[in-house]
Amino acid sequence: MSKPYYVEIVEKVFEKTKDMRTDEFKWLGKIIQRWDAVDKVTGKPLFTLDLVNRIRDAVFLYTVRTKYAHARIKKIDVSDAARYPGVIRVITAKDIPGVNDVGYVIPDQPLIADKKVRYIGDTVAVIVAENYHAAVEAADLVSVEYEPLRPILDPLEIVEWGGLREKEHELIHEERGSDVVSRYKIRRGDIKKAEQEAAVIVENEYRTPFQEHAYLEPEAAIAWVEADGSVSIIASTQCPFDVRKAVSQVLGLPFNKVRVRVPLLGGGFGGKEDVANDIASKAALAAVLTGRPAIIFHTREESIIGHSKRHPMIARYRHMARRDGTLLGVEAEIILDTGAYASLGPFVGWRAIVHSTGPYKVPNAKVDLAVVYTNHVYAGAFRGFGSPQVTFAFERQMDLLAEELGIDPVDLRLKNILRNGDRTVHGQLLDHGVGLEEAIKKVVEASNWYEKRKLYGKPQGNIVRGIGISAFYHGNSIGAEGADFSTATIIINRDGTITYRTGLTDFGQGAQQGIMNIIAEVLGVPPSYIHLEPPDTSATPDAGPTVASRSTVMGGNAALVAAYRLRERLNKLAAELLGCSEDEIVIDAPDVYCRSDKSLHMTWQELVEQAFWKGVPLQEFGYFRAPPAEWDEETGQGAPYMHYTFGAVVTEVVVDLETGVVRVERAYTAYDIGRVINRVGAELHAEGGFIQGMGYALMEDIYHSKEGYVYNKTLSTYHVPLMLDTPEEIKSFFVEAGFKRGPFGAKGLGEPSITGIAASIANAVAHALSAGKLINAIPLTPDRVYMVIKKKGLNPF
Amino acid sequence: MAEYKPIPVTLIVNGKEYKLEVPPYERLIDTLRYRLGFTSVKEGCGRGECGTCIVLVNGRPRHSCLTLTATVDGAEITTVEGLAPKGKLHAVQKAMLDTHGVQCGFCTPGILLMMKALLDRNPDPSDEEIKEWLSSNICRCGSYLRYLKAVKLAAKYIKEGKIYFDEEEARKTLIANIPR
Numbered sequence: 005m006s007k008p009y010y011v012e013i014v015e016k017v018f019e020k021t022k023d024m025r026t027d028e029f030k031w032l033g034k035i036i037q038r039w040d041a042v043d044k045v046t047g048k049p050l051f052t053l054d055l056v057n058r059i060r061d062a063v064f065l066y067t068v069r070t071k072y073a074h075a076r077i078k079k080i081d082v083s084d085a086a087r088y089p090g091v092i093r094v095i096t097a098k099d100i101p102g103v104n105d106v107g108y109v110i111p112d113q114p115l116i117a118d119k120k121v122r123y124i125g126d127t128v129a130v131i132v133a134e135n136y137h138a139a140v141e142a143a144d145l146v147s148v149e150y151e152p153l154r155p156i157l158d159p160l161e162i163v164e165w166g167g168l169r170e171k172e173h174e175l176i177h178e179e180r181g182s183d184v185v186s187r188y189k190i191r192r193g194d195i196k197k198a199e200q201e202a203a204v205i206v207e208n209e210y211r212t213p214f215q216e217h218a219y220l221e222p223e224a225a226i227a228w229v230e231a232d233g234s235v236s237i238i239a240s241t242q243c244p245f246d247v248r249k250a251v252s253q254v255l256g257l258p259f260n261k262v263r264v265r266v267p268l269l270g271g272g273f274g275g276k277e278d279v280a281n282d283i284a285s286k287a288a289l290a291a292v293l294t295g296r297p298a299i300i301f302h303t304r305e306e307s308i309i310g311h312s313k314r315h316p317m318i319a320r321y322r323h324m325a326r327r328d329g330t331l332l333g334v335e336a337e338i339i340l341d342t343g344a345y346a347s348l349g350p351f352v353g354w355r356a357i358v359h360s361t362g363p364y365k366v367p368n369a370k371v372d373l374a375v376v377y378t379n380h381v382y383a384g385a386f387r388g389f390g391s392p393q394v395t396f397a398f399e400r401q402m403d404l405l406a407e408e409l410g411i412d413p414v415d416l417r418l419k420n421i422l423r424n425g426d427r428t429v430h431g432q433l434l435d436h437g438v439g440l441e442e443a444i445k446k447v448v449e450a451s452n453w454y455e456k457r458k459l460y461g462k463p464q465g466n467i468v469r470g471i472g473i474s475a476f477y478h479g480n481s482i483g484a485e486g487a488d489f490s491t492a493t494i495i496i497n498r499d500g501t502i503t504y505r506t507g508l509t510d511f512g513q514g515a516q517q518g519i520m521n522i523i524a525e526v527l528g529v530p531p532s533y534i535h536l537e538p539p540d541t542s543a544t545p546d547a548g549p550t551v552a553s554r555s556t557v558m559g560g561n562a563a564l565v566a567a568y569r570l571r572e573r574l575n576k577l578a579a580e581l582l583g584c585s586e587d588e589i590v591i592d593a594p595d596v597y598c599r600s601d602k603s604l605h606m607t608w609q610e611l612v613e614q615a616f617w618k619g620v621p622l623q624e625f626g627y628f629r630a631p632p633a634e635w636d637e638e639t640g641q642g643a644p645y646m647h648y649t650f651g652a653v654v655t656e657v658v659v660d661l662e663t664g665v666v667r668v669e670r671a672y673t674a675y676d677i678g679r680v681i682n683r684v685g686a687e688l689h690a691e692g693g694f695i696q697g698m699g700y701a702l703m704e705d706i707y708h709s710k711e712g713y714v715y716n717k718t719l720s721t722y723h724v725p726l727m728l729d730t731p732e733e734i735k736s737f738f739v740e741a742g743f744k745r746g747p748f749g750a751k752g753l754g755e756p757s758i759t760g761i762a763a764s765i766a767n768a769v770a771h772a773l774s775a776g777k778l779i780n781a782i783p784l785t786p787d788r789v790y791m792v793i794k795k796k797g798l799n800p801f
Numbered sequence: 802m803a804e805y806k807p808i809p810v811t812l813i814v815n816g817k818e819y820k821l822e823v824p825p826y827e828r829l830i831d832t833l834r835y836r837l838g839f840t841s842v843k844e845g846c847g848r849g850e851c852g853t854c855i856v857l858v859n860g861r862p863r864h865s866c867l868t869l870t871a872t873v874d875g876a877e878i879t880t881v882e883g884l885a886p887k888g889k890l891h892a893v894q895k896a897m898l899d900t901h902g903v904q905c906g907f908c909t910p911g912i913l914l915m916m917k918a919l920l921d922r923n924p925d926p927s928d929e930e931i932k933e934w935l936s937s938n939i940c941r942c943g944s945y946l947r948y949l950k951a952v953k954l955a956a957k958y959i960k961e962g963k964i965y966f967d968e969e970e971a972r973k974t975l976i977a978n979i980p981r
Contacts, residue, residue, distance in 0.1 A: 037898060042972050044906030045894040045913065047841025047881035054840040218941050220845040220853055220907040270843070270907030271941050304846040512905020512942055532973065684901045692904065692943030719850040719939060726936040730945040 010565045010628045011745065017526075017564060018744045026680050026740060030592070031524040031531060032748060033680040038517045039536055040268065050268040052224040052240045053301055059226060063092055065290050065300040066139035068129040068146045069309070070121035073712025074176065074379045075150040077119055082129055085145035090138030092294055094146065095130040095286075099293060102256030106285055108246070108278040108384065110185070112177055113345040115254055115285050121150070122176055123344035123379050124712050125309035127282075132290045132298070155379035155712040156183075159318060159341040162376040168337055176344070176377045183377040185342055186350040188357040190640030192429055193368030198333030202324035206404040210321065210397040211781040212762075213705035215314035215386055218724050219511075221270020222307040223279050227287035228297035234261040235288050241280030242272045242509050243549040244539045250281035251288045262288075263542040272511030273696070274385035277551065278347050279311035308717040312347045312384025313706060315340040315375075317356070317393035323401045324368075329411050329419045333368035334361045334401075334429075338394065340375045340383070347384030349375045351485045354635075356390030358430065358644045362398040363440055363477035364420040366429040371640070379712045385551060387693070391478055391759045392700065396782060399474040399763035400770070407776060412457065413767070414448050417475050422650075430635075432643040437749070439676030439741030440650035444475055446674040446737040451654040461771050466662050466800055469669075470772025474763035475652045478756040479645025480746075481554040484633035490558035491545040494523060494566045496622035500593075500609040502527070502534045507547030508559045509539050513689060513754065515555035518682030519563045522747050526567035527574075528591030529608065545625065553649070553752030556681055558628060560747035566626025573620050578611055631745065647743045649756040650676040653694075653764040659772045661798050664790030666702055666769055668731040673760075676739035678751035689757040690736030697761020699725045701782050773798060808871040814839065815883025823870045830854045830865035833880060841881040841910040845939070852938030855911040856880050862918045862937070881910040884917060889965040893917050896955035897948075898971055904942035912938050916952050925956055 007015075026033035043050060049057075056062070068085075082094035097104050097118035107113040117126045129146045133139035156162065156176060162183050164171055176183050199205065225239035235255065241247045244264040251262050264284065269276060283300050290298035302310055319338040325331050338360060342349030353375035360371050406416040422428065424438045448454075453471065460469040482488050493505040504523060510516040516536055524531040537543065547559060571591070579586040582605070584598035593608035615622050634642030654672040659665070673690045680686055703723040707715040716722045742749025762782050769789065770779040778792045793799045807822035814837060823832055833839040833856065842865055845851035849864040856865045857879035884891040890898075893916040903909055912935065919926055919934045926934070931952045940948070958964070 035901075037901070038903065040906065041898050041901075041903045042890075042968065044903045044909050045881075045890065045897050046968070047839075047910045049840040050906065051843075053844075057835060057838055057840065218939070220843070220851060220905070220939060220941055222845070269905060270845075271905045273941070304848065304851075512907070514904065688901065688904055688942070688944065688947075691946055695943035695945065696941070718848055719846050720848070724939055724941060725943070725945075726939065727932045727945045727948065728936045730932070730943075734946060 013565050013568050014561050014628065014747065015744050017568065018742060018749050021748055022742050029525055031521045033683050035683055036517065036521060036531060038514045038684065039520060051221055051270055052226065052238055052267055055226065055238060055267065056299060059297045059299065062297040062299050063132050063134065063290060063294050064136040064139050065286055065298060066131045066136065066143050067127050067306065068131060068143045070117065070124065070126045070128055072121060072150050072152045073124045074153040074155040075121050076153065077117060077121065077128065078149040078151055080128060081147045084147065085131060085142040088138065088142035088145055090134045091131060091142045092134065093132045095132060095289060095293065100254060100289065103253045105253065106250050106278065106281040107345060108281065108347050109350050110346045112180060115282060123381055124714060125381060130286050130290065132294060157378050157380060157708055157710065157712060159339045159376045159378055162378065163339060163374050165320060165337060168339065168372050168374040176379060185346045185375040185377060186353050188354055188373045188640065190357060190360065190369050190371040190429060192641065193333065195333050195335050195368045195370040198324050198368035202332050203327040204405065204408045205322055205324050206401060206408055207322040208401065208404060208777050208780050210319045210400060212317045212393045212396055213783055214316050214383065215700050215704050216308055216706060216722055217273040217275030217386060218719065218722065219271025219273060219275060222302040222304055223276065223283050223311065224301035225284045225287040226297065226299050227284065227291040229291050229295060234263065235291060236263045237284050237288055238265050238267060239280050239284045240269055240276060241266055241284065242276045242511060242551065244509065244541050245507060245546045246549055247280050247284045248541045251285050254285040255288055255292060266509050266539045269509060269511045273387045274389065274551065275311050277385045277549065304719060305717045308722060309381060309714050312382050314386035315342060315349065315352055315383040315390065315393065319397045321397050321401050323405050325405055325409065329409055329416045331364055331366055331420045334366050334371065336360055336371045338371065338373040341378050341380060342375050343378055343380035343382035345382040347382050349383060352385065352390040354485060355479065356394050357640065358479060359391045359477065360394045360398065361429045362395065363422050363475055363650060365422060365426055369429050380708055381706060381714060387696065388755045388758045389552065391755065392697065392762055395474065395476045395759050396763045396766060400766060400780065403767050403770060404776060413473055414444065414453055417444060421475060430644055431641045437647060437678060437741045437743040438650060439739035440475060442739045443650055443674035443676050444652040446739065447652045447654040447672040450735055450737065451672045453654060456656065461774060463661060463798060467658050467660055468772045469656065469658050470768040471654065471656050472764050472767025472771050473652065473654045474760040474767060476760040477648040477650045478759050480647050480649060480752050481558050481630050482552045483645040484635040488630040489548055490554065490562040490628050491547045492559060492563040492566050492626040493544060494563065494570060494624050494626065496570065496612055498612065498616055500533065500612045502529065503537060504534050505537045505544045506559060507539050507544040508550045508555050514682065514685040515754065518556045518685055519560050521682055522560050523563050523567045526564060526571055529593040533593065553754035553756065556750050557746050557752050558630065560681065560750060561628035562626040564747040565628055566624040570622065570624045574611060577615055577618060577620050581606060581614060646745060647751060649751045649753060651756050651760055653760040655764040655768045657765060657768040657772060659769060659789065661793055661800055664786035664793055666784050666789055668698055668765060671731050671734045673734065674737040674739060675753055675756055676741050677753045678743040678746050679740050679749040680738050681748065681750045686738060686753055687736050689753045691734045693757025694734050694761055695725050695730060697758040698765060701762035701765040702784050705783050810870055810874045812873065813877045815879060825871050827870045828866055829868040829870045829873060832870040833865060839880045839882055843907055843910060845907065852911045853908050855914050857914055857918055860918065860921060862915055879914065881913055884913065885965050888968050890968050890971055891917065892955040892958040892964050895966040895971060896951040896958060899954060900947045900951040902944045902947035902951050904944055908938055908940045912940065912948060916955060919952065920956055920959060924959060926952065
């Protein structure tokens, strides 16, 4: 089969530029001010709710949620609420014209519950009122008769160790016949034989918590009905095309009658995937039922109980190695708690198992993973998507192994890591672009690892310091999860400016600047020529979801393909006009000239004008599809992702022995991202990803009561890192082991920047306290750490 | 909701006087955002926990989500829209650009106003003071280390007498000259 043209273009550009240093490019890897920075520091109305002032005659929505985490609904009576002054209508499940479901991967999540509620955030009705206050007040008047059921909050009530068989229990999802959402396995080599050959075996059980995205902009959506009956929506969502699909389904409308636009997002981190389906569908429904524009927004409390979280994990790991440290095998059982609904759980589980043994050569592996329902708040996508959980576990295991063998943790990792020419645990050959060794060496050198590893770990008065490392890898884009394509539209306007349209959103971390840098580099124009048009499902082709760190690689490739084809045409035209060969043409807008004779010159604008006269089309549609991934369900063998981002993180912590408080003092991160495209964005990811990962490691968790209520649904009870928690220094290094199917060799960094953080911090705490197997759960809150200090006899009292 | 008699209130927002009649329960954030259109004021929690709604009331930072409009009658209020004259950027805004502190931008207005209020009080704050002061604001994208640099840079600009910068110029500055 011949290679698709778009793969050829991407590989050609890679081949041509792979030996260039990044500083030799004009725009790639430069310190560039992001396109929206000035608008943001001047407070322009950029977010969904900022547009409310422009909407006339709107109705306001408020969601009535269940009082029980697990119950059957016997009867819903909304008559009192409907009579409340200002209330226009109360929407229940029976008002839905289409399908009452907003499940992301599988149809298990009703938009408005009518038979059963499965967690404390389930919607039972939606109040539509003339103003927000009336809607909130009327919510208390909706009367629901429930038959409460016992909530199941422990995943170990659903499945049991030793094969993860499903236990006898009253089903949360009886309609599905099972509360196991999905199962995955890896079978490689002969684990029994590995066990026999092993000189050491270390085993432990690990637990990781929920994590709340806590993006500062709560969810919001505005919907109205157009004159032709189609529905327009403005929503704070990561995935406009998925929202369009969900709304189409709920309203029973075809895709081309639903238009979704996305202004800028005040953070997403994975959380604004499926919750946007929920709120956009509610707004659209209200708009259709009342004929007026409808506005819905979440308070912080609603946001915390109303959207997905990072999956908590419980896992048992056994690592087997030779006396010299060579890994022989990994055996593991992993349980992910997806809460009441699958959300992206099936995909999260898959990503977790793919990465479950880490960036190491593992000749023998037997790993089983189950994603199970409980009556917790539902879990879905969160930056890292299953990886941070398993990375915490396997990296703690590597440290335990090092301790058992008396080998330095860095040396043990260097002995086992993947290098060019190695095969992953799935049997995937990595023939190029593996920069892990360099990443590890960079953080080890910068942190002065060997010296500090000896120096730390000895209490000095009431404190003790520790230093820890983690290494990890993270598959790029969505791999075998689904159809992995992306698109971009580039239009060169007659005045020489450029319109760039994409269906990928920018959560705020500036991924789109990277894509604009690619367009600028290929076309030879400054990024300031480019105007980014935010996603609009009616104006931009379906680019797939904005997830899985795929903007730079997938969106970047699509833009690269479009820009490359435009550049080819412009080169040809300029060559004709200037009288030199096509490869002699230099475009450094506003100048266009021949390399050998700069007097053969014209301006960018003249060239663009000539294109219009000569019939050279200056609009291009770029498409890129990732090479199909391979995955054998029975063995977990194949090539799950097209390639991997690699990274290493060293963290220094200080533990207060009186209080158990852990503070991160310094951090060193190194990421192999193939090629630095957007330097500012890359650095901010390294810093911001670290800080978010530090929250995951030290303070963040969602606490449920035994009835399934959420205790901490505000930002004063759900703790995220503040400036005072921030380390003095987060050093970031980038390794550029180019990937031939990334734009100019680039790979993604969005998720990798959080994947290894908790593991690195936990390893540092374990080092500080010589705590070994006792550090087996995060967050390492003061109470948890203090219990370890006590057990080790390190407490000063 | 029961009907209440509106209360007459005069606010001076960013130097301009507004005579309003507001219900007694109206929050300052809603007056600013929805009555007067100052949408730079963001609501992240409605409980004074995240800092996105902070505005300056007579020069002092205040959570506009916890302030009833009727209680600040006659006050001078500054939002990000009023940090600098039209077409200009204040030193804290310029420093924020130069240190690349902007990510999603939702916390940015509150952070900028906190920076301004801090530098008005102490033109030369220590690292510890800056950290403590800005810990009233959550930034989930994690630009904290940039904010530390930005406050110091803004302090330097102000000390050098550079309080306002040209906005158009800043838009054109693609490759920023940053102290790294």
